[in-house]
Amino acid sequence: MSGISLLLNTAKEALMAQQLAMDVIGHNVANVDTPDYTRQVPILQAKNPAEYGGMIVGTGVDVTSIQRNADAFIENRLQQRQSDLSASSEKELYMNVLEGIFDESSERSLSSQMADFWNAWNDLANNPSGDSERSALCERGALICQAFSDISADLDQLHRELNLSLDAGVGHINELTGKIAALNEQIVAMSASGDANDLIDQRQHLINQLSEYLDISYYSNSDNTMTVTTGKGYALVSRAESYGLSFDGNSVRWESSGTGTTDITDTITGGKMGGWLDMRDSIIPGYKDELNQLSSSLIWEVNNIHVQGVGLETVTDVTGTYEASDATQNLWDQNSGLDFWNSIDSTGTFDIWVYDSSGNVAGGGPNTIDIDGAGVNTLNGIASTVDGIAGLNAEVTADGKLRIYSDSGYSFAFSDDTSGVLAALGINTFFTGSDASGMTMNAGLKENRNLIAAARVDATGEIASGDNTNALDMAELQYRDAATLGDTLGNYLASLEGSIGIKSQSITRTREYDEVMLNNLKETRDNISAVSIDEEMTQLIKHQHAYAAAAKLISVADEMYQALLETK
Amino acid sequence: MRISSKTTYDAIKYQLARTAADLVKANEIVTSGKRINKLSDDPIGLVQVLSLRESLSNMEQLSRNVSTARTWLDGGETALDSAKDLITDMKTLALQMANGTVGADERAAAAAQVEGTLEQIVSLANTQVSGQYIFAGTRTDTKPFDILLDGSGNPTGVSYAGNDTLFAIKIGKTTNLEVGQDGEGVFGDGATWGIFKSLIDFKTALESNNVAGMNQAMGDLDTDLNHMISATSEIGTKGVRLDVKEKILEDLNLSYSERKSQLEDADILAAISDVNAKETAYQAALASSAKVMQMSLIDYL
Numbered sequence: 101m102s103g104i105s106l107l108l109n110t111a112k113e114a115l116m117a118q119q120l121a122m123d124v125i126g127h128n129v130a131n132v133d134t135p136d137y138t139r140q141v142p143i144l145q146a147k148n149p150a151e152y153g154g155m156i157v158g159t160g161v162d163v164t165s166i167q168r169n170a171d172a173f174i175e176n177r178l179q180q181r182q183s184d185l186s187a188s189s190e191k192e193l194y195m196n197v198l199e200g201i202f203d204e205s206s207e208r209s210l211s212s213q214m215a216d217f218w219n220a221w222n223d224l225a226n227n228p229s230g231d232s233e234r235s236a237l238c239e240r241g242a243l244i245c246q247a248f249s250d251i252s253a254d255l256d257q258l259h260r261e262l263n264l265s266l267d268a269g270v271g272h273i274n275e276l277t278g279k280i281a282a283l284n285e286q287i288v289a290m291s292a293s294g295d296a297n298d299l300i301d302q303r304q305h306l307i308n309q310l311s312e313y314l315d316i317s318y319y320s321n322s323d324n325t326m327t328v329t330t331g332k333g334y335a336l337v338s339r340a341e342s343y344g345l346s347f348d349g350n351s352v353r354w355e356s357s358g359t360g361t362t363d364i365t366d367t368i369t370g371g372k373m374g375g376w377l378d379m380r381d382s383i384i385p386g387y388k389d390e391l392n393q394l395s396s397s398l399i400w401e402v403n404n405i406h407v408q409g410v411g412l413e414t415v416t417d418v419t420g421t422y423e424a425s426d427a428t429q430n431l432w433d434q435n436s437g438l439d440f441w442n443s444i445d446s447t448g449t450f451d452i453w454v455y456d457s458s459g460n461v462a463g464g465g466p467n468t469i470d471i472d473g474a475g476v477n478t479l480n481g482i483a484s485t486v487d488g489i490a491g492l493n494a495e496v497t498a499d500g501k502l503r504i505y506s507d508s509g510y511s512f513a514f515s516d517d518t519s520g521v522l523a524a525l526g527i528n529t530f531f532t533g534s535d536a537s538g539m540t541m542n543a544g545l546k547e548n549r550n551l552i553a554a555a556r557v558d559a560t561g562e563i564a565s566g567d568n569t570n571a572l573d574m575a576e577l578q579y580r581d582a583a584t585l586g587d588t589l590g591n592y593l594a595s596l597e598g599s600i601g602i603k604s605q606s607i608t609r610t611r612e613y614d615e616v617m618l619n620n621l622k623e624t625r626d627n628i629s630a631v632s633i634d635e636e637m638t639q640l641i642k643h644q645h646a647y648a649a650a651a652k653l654i655s656v657a658d659e660m661y662q663a664l665l666e667t668k
Numbered sequence: 669m670r671i672s673s674k675t676t677y678d679a680i681k682y683q684l685a686r687t688a689a690d691l692v693k694a695n696e697i698v699t700s701g702k703r704i705n706k707l708s709d710d711p712i713g714l715v716q717v718l719s720l721r722e723s724l725s726n727m728e729q730l731s732r733n734v735s736t737a738r739t740w741l742d743g744g745e746t747a748l749d750s751a752k753d754l755i756t757d758m759k760t761l762a763l764q765m766a767n768g769t770v771g772a773d774e775r776a777a778a779a780a781q782v783e784g785t786l787e788q789i790v791s792l793a794n795t796q797v798s799g800q801y802i803f804a805g806t807r808t809d810t811k812p813f814d815i816l817l818d819g820s821g822n823p824t825g826v827s828y829a830g831n832d833t834l835f836a837i838k839i840g841k842t843t844n845l846e847v848g849q850d851g852e853g854v855f856g857d858g859a860t861w862g863i864f865k866s867l868i869d870f871k872t873a874l875e876s877n878n879v880a881g882m883n884q885a886m887g888d889l890d891t892d893l894n895h896m897i898s899a900t901s902e903i904g905t906k907g908v909r910l911d912v913k914e915k916i917l918e919d920l921n922l923s924y925s926e927r928k929s930q931l932e933d934a935d936i937l938a939a940i941s942d943v944n945a946k947e948t949a950y951q952a953a954l955a956s957s958a959k960v961m962q963m964s965l966i967d968y969l
Contacts, residue, residue, distance in 0.1 A: 600707050
C-alpha cells in the first residue's frame with residue numbers, strides 16, 4: 101500500500117471510529133435518566149501495524165468493543181440492601197395501620213372505654229336501684245365489647261389484606277423471573293455476534309425489581325446467563341428456564357421442575373414478601389394474642405364477680421352461655437371443653453337460694469353445692485344435683501349448656517361462688533365469649549337490666565335494693581391484678597400499646613438505616629455506572645476534534661495527490 | 669471523583685423529601701398541640717400517659733362519688749339537726765307541762781302538739797336523697813318508718829322496715845365510706861326505746877295528766893337528744909373525712925394533669941421555633957438545589 105493511500109485509509113478508519121465513539125456518547129446521553137442504565141464506553145485501540153519500506157508503521161484506530169462500566173460487587177450489595185429496605189418499608193406501612201387500629205388519641209380508644217366501664221360500675225354503686233345507671237352500664241358494657249371485637253376484626257382484615265398482597269407479590273415474581281429467563285436466552289444469542297450491553301442492563305433492572313419482592317442471590321455463568329435463586333437457594337431462574345412460585349392462600353410454595361411443590365414460606369426473610377410474611381405470621385398474631393388474653397381476662401374477672409351477686413329481682417329460668425363438649429368429664433378438666441375450664445377451683449362451692457312465691461327463703465337456707473363432691477363434679481352431676489333441690493329443675497341442653505329453672509311460684513339466686521363454676525358455665529354472668537372477637541354482653545342482662553348484679557344475697561337470704569356490695573367489688577377490680585395477666589387490666593393494655601409503639605419505632609429506624617445504606621450504595625453504583633452529562637460532553641468534544649483532525653488528514657492526502665499529479 | 673448526573677438529582681430528591689418530612693412532622697406537633705400523636709412517637713411516654721389518663725378518669729369518678737357521699741351525709745345531718753331542734757322544743761314543753769299549775773286542757777292541747785312533732789320526726793326519719801331513703805340501711809327503696817295507730821287513730825308505736833346494713837360509697841381505691849344510716853339505731857325501734865317511744869309515752873302522760881310520766885319523758889327526751897347528738901357528730905366526722913379526701917383528690921388531679929400535660933402536650937414555643945428552623949432548612953435546601961440543578965457544561969459550550 102502506498103504511503104498516501106495508507107494515510108487516506110488511516111483517516112477513513114479514524115473518521116469511522118470517532119463517529120462510532122460519538123454514537124455511543126449519544127446513546128449514553130439519551131439514557132441519562134434510564135434507571136439501572138450502565139454507561140457504555142467505546143474501547144479504541146491502535147490497529148495492527150503494517151510493514152512499509154522496512155518499517156513497522158501504524159495503520160490507525162479501531163473500536164474493538166463497547167464496554168459496560170459496572171461493578172458486580174456493588175450491584176450485589178445493592179440487591180441485598182434493596183430487599184432489606186423493601187421489607188422494612190412494608191412493615192413500617194403496616195405498623196402505621198396497626199397504630200391507627202389501637203389509636204389512643206380519641207375518646208373511642210380502648211383505654212377510655214375501659215375507664216368508662218369501671219366508672220359506670222361506680223355510678224351503679226352510688227345508686228344501685230337506679231335504672232338510668234343500669235342502662236348506662238349496659239351501654240358501656242356493649243361499647244367495650246364492640247371496641248374489642250372491632251380491633252380484632254381490623255386485625256383479621258389486615259391479615260386478609262396481607263394475603264392478597266402476598267398473592268399479588270407471587271404473581272409479580274413469576275412475571276419477573278419469566279422475563280429474566282427470556283433475556284438470558286436473548287443475551288446468549290446476541291453475545292455470539294457482539295456485546296449485549298443493553299440487554300444485560302435490562303436484565304439487571306429486572307433483578308433489581310425482583311429483589312424488591314424477595315431476598316435473592318444470583319451469579320453470572322460463563323455463557324453470560326444469570327442464575328437467580330431465593331436467599332435460601334431455591335432456583336428461580338436457571339439459564340432459559342424459570343421456576344414459578346405459587347400462593348395457596350396461606351403459604352408460598354416453590355414449584356420445582358420435577359414433581360410437587362415445596363413450602364418455602366419460612367425461608368423468605370427479605371423483600372416485600374419477607375416484610376408481609378413477618379407482619380402476617382409473627383407481628384400481628386403476637387398482638388392479637390395479647391388482645392385476646394386481655395379480653396379473656398376481662399371477661400373472666402368481671403363474670404366471676406358478677407356471679408357472686410344478684411340483681412333487683414331473682415330469676416326463674418337461666419341458661420349458661422358456655423358449652424361443655426363432654427358433660428361427663430370433670431368440669432375442671434380440659435376434656436370438659438369449657439372455655440374457662442382452667443379457671444375452675446375444684447375445692448370451691450357455691451350457694452343457690454330458692455325463694456317461694458311470697459319471697460321467703462325456701463328450705464330454710466342456701467343450698468350449698470360442693471363441686472368436687474361425689475356425683476357433682478361433672479356438668480351432668482351439677483344438673484342432677486340442682487335438679488334435686490326442692491322447687492328447682494336443671495338439665496343439660498342439647499348444645500352442652502346448663503339450664504336451671506324453677507317450679508311455678510319459685511325463683512332463685514346465687515351467692516358465694518368460690519369455685520368459679522358459675523362464671524365458667526356462664527350462669528348469671530355479665531359478658532359472654534372467651535376472646536376479643538366473640539366478646540358480647542350477656543343477652544339476658546340486656547333484655548332485663550334489673551338482673552345486673554349490684555347487690556349480694558346476705559346471710560339471711562335477703563336481697564336489699566340499696567345493697568351495692570357487688571358493684572363496689574366490681575369497681576375495685578380495676579385496681580387488682582388479674583390472675584392470668586399478673587398485672588391490672590389497665591396496665592396490661594398500656595404495656596400492649598407501648599410495645600406496639602416501640603416495635604413501630606424500631607421498624608421505622610431500621611427503614612431509615614436501610615434507606616441511608618441503600619442510598620450510599622446507589623450513589624457509589626451511579627458514580628461508577630450512571631451517565632454524567634458533563635463527562636459525556638467533554639468526551640464528545642474530544643471525539644469531535646479527533647473527527648475534525650481525521651477529516652483534515654483526508655484533505656492533506658488529497659493535496660498530496662494533487663501535488664503529485666501536477667508534477668507530470 | 670466522578671459524580672453522575674443521576675446522583676446529583678437523586679441526592680437532591682432524597683434530601684428534599686427528608687427535609688419536607690421533618691417540616692410536616694414539626695407542623696403536626698404545632699397544629700395538634702400534642703407531642704405524642706402516634707403510639708410510636710414516644711412509646712414509653714405513652715404508657716405513662718395512659719396510666720395517668722386512667723388515674724385521672726378514676727379520680728374524676730371518685731370526686732363524683734365524694735359529692736354523692738356528701739349529699740347523703742348532708743341529708744342525714746339536716747334531718748338530724750331538725751330532729752334535735754324538735755326534741756329540744758319537746759323537752760321545754762315537758763318542763764312547762766310538768767308544772768302543777770298547768771291544767772288538763774292545756775295538757776290535752778300539748779298532747780296534740782306532741783303528736784304533730786312525732787309525725788314530723790317520722791317524716792324526717794323518712795328523708796330521701798335522690799329518691800333513696802337514707803335511714804333505711806340498704807333497703808333504700810322501702811319507706812323505713814310508719815306510725816302504728818290503734819282503732820281510734822292514736823299512735824301506739826312506730827315500725828321500722830329498714831335493715832342495719834349501712835349503704836356505702838367508694839371514696840378511695842379500696843376505701844368505702846358508710847354514708848347511709850341504720851334508722852333503728854338512730855331513732856330507736858319505736859316500741860321499746862328511742863325518740864318515738866319517748867314521744868308516745870309523753871303524749872300518753874299528757875293525756876292522762878300524769879306528772880310523773882312527764883318528768884320521766886323529760887329524762888327520756890334528754891337521753892334521745894344525746895343519742896341524736898352523737899349520731900350527728902358521727903356524720904360530722906365522716907364529713908371531715910370527705911373534706912380531706914376531696915382536698916387530696918384535687919391536689920392529685922392537679923399534679924397528675926400537669927404531669928400528663930408535660931408528657932403529652934407540645935411545648936408550643938419550642939414547637940413553633942422548631943417549625944421555623946425546619947422551614948429555613950427546607951428553603952435553604954430548595955434554593956441550593958435549584959442552583960445545583962441549573963449547572964451544566966452545556967451552558968458554556
